Amino acid sequence: MASQIERTGVPTKEQIESTLPGDERRAKGPYAVIECWQEIPCDPCVASCPFGYIAPMKNINDLPKLDQESCTGCGNCIALCPGLAIFIIDETFGGEDEAMIRIPHEFAPLPEKEDIVRALDREGNYVADAEVVRVQKGKSGCTVLHLLIPKKFILDIRAVEPLPMR
Amino acid sequence: MRIENHPILEFKHGKKVGFTFEGEELSGYEGEPIAAALHDHGVQVLRYSIRHNRPRGFFCAIGHCSSCLMEVDGIPNVRVCTEPLAAGMVVRRQRGKGELR
Amino acid sequence: MIATPEVLIVGGGPAGLAAARETVGAGCDTVVLDDALEPGGQLVKQTHKFFGSEMEYAGVRGIKIPEILLREVSDSPKLKILLRTTASGYYEDGVVTAIFQDKKVLKFKPKKLIIATGAQEKTILFPNNDMPGVYGAGAVQTLMNVYGVAPGTRGLMIGAGNIGLIVSYQLRQAGIAVAAVVEALDRIGGYWVHASKIARLKIPILTRHTIIEALGEENVTGAIIAQIDDNWLPIPGTEREIECDFICLAVGLSPLSDLFRLAECEMVFVPEFGGDVPLRDTNMETSTKGIYVAGDVGGIEEASSAIIEGALAGISTAFSLGKNIPDYERRNRELRDELVSLRSGPVGEHIRSGIAKCRISAKTEVG
Numbered sequence: 215m216a217s218q219i220e221r222t223g224v225p226t227k228e229q230i231e232s233t234l235p236g237d238e239r240r241a242k243g244p245y246a247v248i249e250c251w252q253e254i255p256c257d258p259c260v261a262s263c264p265f266g267y268i269a270p271m272k273n274i275n276d277l278p279k280l281d282q283e284s285c286t287g288c289g290n291c292i293a294l295c296p297g298l299a300i301f302i303i304d305e306t307f308g309g310e311d312e313a314m315i316r317i318p319h320e321f322a323p324l325p326e327k328e329d330i331v332r333a334l335d336r337e338g339n340y341v342a343d344a345e346v347v348r349v350q351k352g353k354s355g356c357t358v359l360h361l362l363i364p365k366k367f368i369l370d371i372r373a374v375e376p377l378p379m380r
Numbered sequence: 381m382r383i384e385n386h387p388i389l390e391f392k393h394g395k396k397v398g399f400t401f402e403g404e405e406l407s408g409y410e411g412e413p414i415a416a417a418l419h420d421h422g423v424q425v426l427r428y429s430i431r432h433n434r435p436r437g438f439f440c441a442i443g444h445c446s447s448c449l450m451e452v453d454g455i456p457n458v459r460v461c462t463e464p465l466a467a468g469m470v471v472r473r474q475r476g477k478g479e480l481r
Numbered sequence: 482m483i484a485t486p487e488v489l490i491v492g493g494g495p496a497g498l499a500a501a502r503e504t505v506g507a508g509c510d511t512v513v514l515d516d517a518l519e520p521g522g523q524l525v526k527q528t529h530k531f532f533g534s535e536m537e538y539a540g541v542r543g544i545k546i547p548e549i550l551l552r553e554v555s556d557s558p559k560l561k562i563l564l565r566t567t568a569s570g571y572y573e574d575g576v577v578t579a580i581f582q583d584k585k586v587l588k589f590k591p592k593k594l595i596i597a598t599g600a601q602e603k604t605i606l607f608p609n610n611d612m613p614g615v616y617g618a619g620a621v622q623t624l625m626n627v628y629g630v631a632p633g634t635r636g637l638m639i640g641a642g643n644i645g646l647i648v649s650y651q652l653r654q655a656g657i658a659v660a661a662v663v664e665a666l667d668r669i670g671g672y673w674v675h676a677s678k679i680a681r682l683k684i685p686i687l688t689r690h691t692i693i694e695a696l697g698e699e700n701v702t703g704a705i706i707a708q709i710d711d712n713w714l715p716i717p718g719t720e721r722e723i724e725c726d727f728i729c730l731a732v733g734l735s736p737l738s739d740l741f742r743l744a745e746c747e748m749v750f751v752p753e754f755g756g757d758v759p760l761r762d763t764n765m766e767t768s769t770k771g772i773y774v775a776g777d778v779g780g781i782e783e784a785s786s787a788i789i790e791g792a793l794a795g796i797s798t799a800f801s802l803g804k805n806i807p808d809y810e811r812r813n814r815e816l817r818d819e820l821v822s823l824r825s826g827p828v829g830e831h832i833r834s835g836i837a838k839c840r841i842s843a844k845t846e847v848g
Contacts, residue, residue, distance in 0.1 A: 216668035221688050223669060223676025252673045255785070255823040256532040258540035274534050275826025294540050296530035297674025320654060322387040338683025354530065354542065355388040373681035379385055379656035381631040383655045388528045388542065391629035413518070416628035424613035424700045435699045437613025441620035443516050443567070444601045444737070447611075458583075461620070462565065464518060 235282040244287025244304035262294035293356040321376035332375040397467035414460035427474040489591035494522020496776025496791035497597035503795025505554040521547030526626040533785030571743040600734035608694040614701030618731035633727035643671035645731030753835035754780030764797035
């Protein structure tokens with residue numbers, strides 16, 4: 215029997231929870247989570263980390279190993295992951311019940327700073343409204359959206375509903 | 381229908397030119413495949429098959445499958461998925477094996 | 482008149498261009514034939530960022546790669562690329578014929594021939610599969626990503642391999658809806674990260690489903706799909722209608738290996754590779770001396786490995802022509818090691834199995 219991710223592309227709760235660092239690290243500032251579950255021949259993330267915190271792979275098919283304790287949350291990796299599988303979470307951003315998530319977004323038109331967008335989960339279901347804090351356009355055409363979201367949804371929100379084309 | 385406002389791509393089109401399809405005046409971009417210009421105008425039926433007279437359209441886009449053979453400027457069996465559009469072309473649906481005019 | 486380049490490369494996709502980069506770089510007079518309007522093969526429509534490693538431009542969008550491959554050699558007088566030119570024959574005296582822009586027959590008698598013709602899309606059987614609006618997934622990519630024309634307003638994708646998943650995502654990027662991705666296997670065949678991208682767009686992936694028929698008179702107005710059982714037969718009562726105005730088939734590719742057969746290269750049917758492919762040694766030379774293979778025509782794989790195979794065929798060809806290639810042995814080994822590395826993971830298992838079936842012992846083994 216094929217596993218959930220093999221059938222749907224959606225990871226299980228256990229898989230998702232395993233991407234989080236310890237509480238102490240989470241309280242310190244932004245960190246990356248890598249949702250890469252399959253050994254495929256791919257390694258741009260290793261070179262994307264300016265600090266070398268994603269360990270060089272022995273085999274290009276290895277899963278990435280991020281040193282989350284040291285990760286600065288710079289987010290350079292987000293737009294360079296061909297699988298769009300890396301996100302930055304900052305639980306210290308905003309108010310008590312708020313957090314920031316940075317997600318890759320490859321749709322036009324782009325939302326603008328301060329827009330309210332519909333934040334979606336991994337199955338495309340609406341989770342909450344999110345405020346766009348920053349729109350970081352990359353050379354590659356992959357934009358990184360910085361979103362202010364309710365803290366309770368840091369494990370749920372992973373996408374923004376594309377805006378209708380004109 | 382043309383795609384506008386693509387997140388990754390900027391389409392570089394040739395100049396706009398006129399051509400006729402089944403006698404109707406249409407326009408497209410010079411150098412794009414005839415099939416692309418026809419699709420822009422919603423034309424999907426490109427020919428009728430030899431034995432059963434069934435409608436056929438665009439399939440492989442690389443000149444291999446023979447699904448898109450049309451009559452262009454009187455020449456039958458032109459693969460319109462790879463044949464570039466030029467101003468004033470006369471394009472017709474092909475029936476059967478086509479005829480040289 | 483018969484042209485006599487040192488190297489003739491049939492196919493200007495990732496494998497052919499990587500081969501040309503090497504042969505031209507080593508000083509070989511090289512002619513590349515390609516039947517398309519521009520060089521790059523299927524790279525010209527790959528808007529996603531590539532996987533693989535730096536050697537294959539990982540992280541770079543496929544559409545940028547032809548330009549990068551050609552950058553070093555595009556100004557060289559040693560390189561000639563003939564577009565809209567279809568190789569049409571191979572004769573026993575080593576002459577390759579080609580039809581140039583549907584107007585003229587060209588003849589070539591190269592010292593070495595590299596065949597990198599790629600693959601074509603397969604189809605599957607269902608009523609109305611010949612109807613306008615039933616497209617190969619690659620054709621849809623060409624139409625929307627190269628020419629900026631929408632194939633329709635709402636599509637149904639058949640096949641959840643990498644092509645089916647990637648094209649579904651690209652359709653959505655072009656503002657076109659995807660009703661569902663239908664997959665006969667019990668699992669997604671492509672990379673899970675691609676599946677995750679379309680799951681976030683709420684595009685359902687229906688495993689253990691198949692298309693029963695396309696609906697419509699002159700063009701597609703819908704489709705009937707159904708669940709299938711463990712014997713791959715539709716389960717009665719599970720049929721349902723899907724609203725769509727086009728259907729994309731992403732059900733696999735088969736190698737365009739006719740030229741090898743004409744050249745009487747030893748062939749073998751390899752299911753893992755999608756059809757008949759030529760036997761080859763570790764330098765990509767076939768059983769016919771002087772004829773090399775590179776890319777999907779030797780077995781359906783990824784563009785990243787096609788680039789490496791092309792480079793390997795290119796330097797091996799140049800070396801066999803007596804060109805001075807600094808560090809030839811080291812580079813040859815690096816390229817071969819890179820292929821081994823790309824294919825070494827669990828997703829490379831079928832490739833390793835395929836390679837084992839078409840390997841001939843090297844005639845010019847290095848290292």
